[in-house]
Amino acid sequence: MSDIQTGDRYDLAVVGAGPAGMSAAITARARGLNVVLLDEQEAVGGQIYRNITRANPRALDVLGPDYASGARIADAFHISGTVHLTGASVWQVGRDGTINYLRGGKVSSLHATQVVLASGAMERPFPIPGWTLPGVLGAGAAQILLKSADLAPSEPVILAGCGPLLYLLGWQYLRAGVPIKAVIDTTDTTDYVRAAGHLIEALAAWPMLKKGLKLMSALKKGKVPFYRGATNLAVQGTDAATGLRFTVGGKDMHVDSKVILLHQGVVPNTQFTWSLRAKHSWNDVQLCWTPDVDAWGRLEGLPNIYVAGDGLGIGGALAAAVQGQLAGLEVAAVAGKIDAGARDSAAAPLRAELAKQLRIRPFLDVLYRPKDANRVPADAVTVCRCEEVTAGDIRGYVALGCSGPNQTKSFGRCGMGPCQGRLCGLTVTEVIAQARGVSPSEVGYYRIRPPIKPVTLGELANEA
Amino acid sequence: MVSQTPDLSKREADVIVIGGGLHGMSSAFHLARRGKRVIVLEADYCGRHASGVNAGGVRTLGRDLAEIPLSLASRDIWHELGELLGDDADFTPSGQLLVAENEKDIVTINKRVALLESHGFTHEKIIDGKTAHELVPTISPHVCGGIWVKDDGHALPYRAVTAFRLAAQRMGVAVHETTPAQRLDWRDGRWHVTTPRGTFSAEHVVNNAGAWAGEFAAQVGDPVPLEIGGLMLMITYRLPAFVKPVLGAAGRPLSFKQFANGTVLIGGGLRCPVDVIGRHGEVDFIRLASSAQTVTDLFPHLRELPVNRAWAGVEAFMPDNIPVIGPSLSSPNIVHAFGFSAHGFELGPIVGRIVSELVCDGTTAHPIAPFSAGRFRPVTATEAGAAVPVPFSIPTGVPR
Numbered sequence: 001m002s003d004i005q006t007g008d009r010y011d012l013a014v015v016g017a018g019p020a021g022m023s024a025a026i027t028a029r030a031r032g033l034n035v036v037l038l039d040e041q042e043a044v045g046g047q048i049y050r051n052i053t054r055a056n057p058r059a060l061d062v063l064g065p066d067y068a069s070g071a072r073i074a075d076a077f078h079i080s081g082t083v084h085l086t087g088a089s090v091w092q093v094g095r096d097g098t099i100n101y102l103r104g105g106k107v108s109s110l111h112a113t114q115v116v117l118a119s120g121a122m123e124r125p126f127p128i129p130g131w132t133l134p135g136v137l138g139a140g141a142a143q144i145l146l147k148s149a150d151l152a153p154s155e156p157v158i159l160a161g162c163g164p165l166l167y168l169l170g171w172q173y174l175r176a177g178v179p180i181k182a183v184i185d186t187t188d189t190t191d192y193v194r195a196a197g198h199l200i201e202a203l204a205a206w207p208m209l210k211k212g213l214k215l216m217s218a219l220k221k222g223k224v225p226f227y228r229g230a231t232n233l234a235v236q237g238t239d240a241a242t243g244l245r246f247t248v249g250g251k252d253m254h255v256d257s258k259v260i261l262l263h264q265g266v267v268p269n270t271q272f273t274w275s276l277r278a279k280h281s282w283n284d285v286q287l288c289w290t291p292d293v294d295a296w297g298r299l300e301g302l303p304n305i306y307v308a309g310d311g312l313g314i315g316g317a318l319a320a321a322v323q324g325q326l327a328g329l330e331v332a333a334v335a336g337k338i339d340a341g342a343r344d345s346a347a348a349p350l351r352a353e354l355a356k357q358l359r360i361r362p363f364l365d366v367l368y369r370p371k372d373a374n375r376v377p378a379d380a381v382t383v384c385r386c387e388e389v390t391a392g393d394i395r396g397y398v399a400l401g402c403s404g405p406n407q408t409k410s411f412g413r414c415g416m417g418p419c420q421g422r423l424c425g426l427t428v429t430e431v432i433a434q435a436r437g438v439s440p441s442e443v444g445y446y447r448i449r450p451p452i453k454p455v456t457l458g459e460l461a462n463e464a
Numbered sequence: 465m466v467s468q469t470p471d472l473s474k475r476e477a478d479v480i481v482i483g484g485g486l487h488g489m490s491s492a493f494h495l496a497r498r499g500k501r502v503i504v505l506e507a508d509y510c511g512r513h514a515s516g517v518n519a520g521g522v523r524t525l526g527r528d529l530a531e532i533p534l535s536l537a538s539r540d541i542w543h544e545l546g547e548l549l550g551d552d553a554d555f556t557p558s559g560q561l562l563v564a565e566n567e568k569d570i571v572t573i574n575k576r577v578a579l580l581e582s583h584g585f586t587h588e589k590i591i592d593g594k595t596a597h598e599l600v601p602t603i604s605p606h607v608c609g610g611i612w613v614k615d616d617g618h619a620l621p622y623r624a625v626t627a628f629r630l631a632a633q634r635m636g637v638a639v640h641e642t643t644p645a646q647r648l649d650w651r652d653g654r655w656h657v658t659t660p661r662g663t664f665s666a667e668h669v670v671n672n673a674g675a676w677a678g679e680f681a682a683q684v685g686d687p688v689p690l691e692i693g694g695l696m697l698m699i700t701y702r703l704p705a706f707v708k709p710v711l712g713a714a715g716r717p718l719s720f721k722q723f724a725n726g727t728v729l730i731g732g733g734l735r736c737p738v739d740v741i742g743r744h745g746e747v748d749f750i751r752l753a754s755s756a757q758t759v760t761d762l763f764p765h766l767r768e769l770p771v772n773r774a775w776a777g778v779e780a781f782m783p784d785n786i787p788v789i790g791p792s793l794s795s796p797n798i799v800h801a802f803g804f805s806a807h808g809f810e811l812g813p814i815v816g817r818i819v820s821e822l823v824c825d826g827t828t829a830h831p832i833a834p835f836s837a838g839r840f841r842p843v844t845a846t847e848a849g850a851a852v853p854v855p856f857s858i859p860t861g862v863p864r
Binding site: 092407409410450454460 | 509511516622623626630639641700701725730742744747749752753756757759760766767768769770771772773774775
């Protein structure tokens with residue numbers, strides 16, 4: 001789209017073109033703000049609606065009606081008049097609203113009076129023995145391949161873990177004709193019992209529950225072997241995955257496969273908010289960090305920066321869109337484009353909608369709470385795959401006086417590799433918390449340093 | 465196993481060291497070797513700021529004249545650190561090379577080495593372009609000479625802090641992290657140090673508080689013009705080994721080294737603003753971009769190398785770029801050692817020993833007169849006639 005010069009100024013910059021980011025931009029544009037949206041992909045959609053504007057009818061059919069509904073937001077976004085910087089990799093957001101990004105091999109920056117971060121969620125690490133072997137992939141990553149490149153494994157796959165995305169991918173693979181060796185579910189009877197306590201409120205979100213049941217029954221009808229209450233998961237293989245070992249009902253089992261898709265839910269992507277030194281709290285239900293924000297998503301202590309969507313805590317695409325609109329309204333009010341009355345009357349139905357969308361979360365969060373053994377691994381399991389640090393190494397650092405994730409870097413380079421802790425951060429926090437016998441909130445998280453995305457020396461040098 | 469939770473009931477010692485950085489841990493180690501009971505009070509965690517986040521240069525190259533004797537003595541300890549502590553902090557005697565990129569740089573380095581030689585220092589050697597390319601075959605052809613110090617090198621900063629810490633703890637030193645010293649009171653012949661975790665007391669206090677040392681110096685009557693600033697560094701992804709020595713440049717800011725794991729560290733005295741309350745340096749990418757330019761000029765094949773992260777430690781800068789080392793001029797039983805202004809890592813081993821001598825013996829044989837806290841006091845007419853050390857301007861691009 002338009003060619004941006006370094007130093008351009010906007011009323012609002014939005015980072016991320018998923019439902020939250022697009023909705024924030026649409027809402028602010030509708031109130032007359034000058035808005036720019038930066039996103040890494042060549043087309044809008046984020047992860048949930050990845051490639052939505054380019055999907056062919058077959059893909060839309062395979063991926064299902066929830067995916068197809070993303071096209072409505074994308075259409076509204078395209079006519080909103082937002083400046084859309086595609087293929088823009090944002091590598092630093094400053095507390096003053098400076099945004100450094102890389103686009104087409106060129107480093108540029110812009111400045112915005114207000115910023116909405118809508119960088120969504122990422123897959124929770126699933127550190128079990130063998131999880132770093134070639135052939136093991138996150139189910140979310142596999143789904144992205146399906147959405148963006150219409151790519152699916154040619155080998156029969158194993159889906160292991162828990163959570164809605166795992167079953168959704170299974171359902172989508174069935175429709176795409178991808179053979180599924182087995183679904184190995186870590187959810188057990190006690191999870192169903194605990195979740196039953198939240199069933200009444202979840203029933204209010206009956207359409208969503210019904211969808212979930214539909215996915216499960218489709219997998220059953222597809223005659224996919226389905227194991228419930230699986231424990232002791234371990235990927236087998238030396239140079240590459242050859243299968244998955246697990247225990248069900250006291251019986252040791254084994255399923256062969258070269259492709260093993262692991263998944264135990266998604267967690268907020270907090271790289272930007274940590275790098276901004278925003279305050280975060282440990283969410284004991286979703287077992288993740290969430291930034292501290294007000295009712296509009298404004299970061300505590302950073303009045304010009306907001307978070308919308310799954311970055312606030314996992315709520316799903318529909319909730320994310322509403323959170324984007326709420327942030328957009330407040331941004332417009334701060335910019336003086338609407339008064340507090342107009343803001344509040346527009347926000348009231350949105351808040352009701354948000355409450356409705358989030359009603360199913362306590363049920364899902366309890367039912368699909370990842371097992372301790374699949375989050376806090378045994379000593380021999382690799383935690384930081386970039387620097388090859390095991391859980392046992394980390395426990396050893398704790399014995400030497402290491403009290404938090406930042407010191408694990410110094411003790412053993414844990415979290416200092418190319419992923420900068422994105423893959424191991426939560427595991428490191430939980431392993432230390434367990435070893436010290438304190439809560440994760442006391443242990444804290446990595447200090448996240450820019451660049452959030454890789455920038456080469458040559459690209460940076462061009463800026464000089 | 466070293467105890468990680470010191471006994472809070474033991475609040476008395478012979479010496480309280482304020483600051484758990486390299487200098488604090490080195491002081492504690494050397495004091496414990498002299499038989500002193502030592503408590504270390506650290507506001508955050510040990511090695512959190514300058515000591516843990518610096519470039520790890522073990523460098524005598526490019527030092528201020530006043531610092532050269534100390535840096536040479538300290539380098540001897542670095543070469544024996546493994547025997548001293550049981551851990552060599554990954555000290556690598558790779559040599560350090562200050563490259564000249566043009567005729568102007570050649571003039572600068574020749575003047576520098578001539579001055580050193582006139583003072584009897586011969587550790588810095590002028591080399592020609594051919595030798596520079598033999599030392600670093602991958603460097604750009606335009607490099608035409610340099611200063612070479614073969615016994616310098618680099619180490620891992622946090623490993624060094626931890627090595628001193630663990631050695632000190634084995635000798636009984638109690639390290640209290642997240643225990644910021646707040647106030648110092650001299651009462652009944654002892655210092656009483658207030659912290660949020662209660663008061664600690666000792667006959668002696670050592671001020672190794674880095675960026676925060678100015679507050680304590682002022683409290684005991686030795687105000688100094690310490691300036692708190694950030695110092696930026698960036699590190700790259702791994703790549704195959706291509707450079708052994710630590711590099712600096714005579715004509716522009718640079719500090720550059722490749723670690724054994726393949727990552728490349730780039731810095732060189734690049735200052736940035738800090739949030740003092742948040743205890744955090746704010747990385748300024750525009751300045752880092754000029755470092756990237758220097759690096760890709762010297763090594764064009766690094767243009768495609770991704771930067772992994774950039775950070776800035778919070779450090780104490782003195783206006784004359786040399787530290788404060790010595791006893792308080794106004795209060796009893798206080799020793800200061802701070803203000804290392806981005807060149808303190810190499811000095812850590814010797815300064816800890818000097819501190820222990822000042823505490824235990826009241827004096828040291830090392831020449832520390834230039835580092836007196838008193839040098840910033842207004843000069844009286846009679847004093848003005850006395851010899852004042854001439855500040856020597858070091859090249860801008862000395863490696864760290």
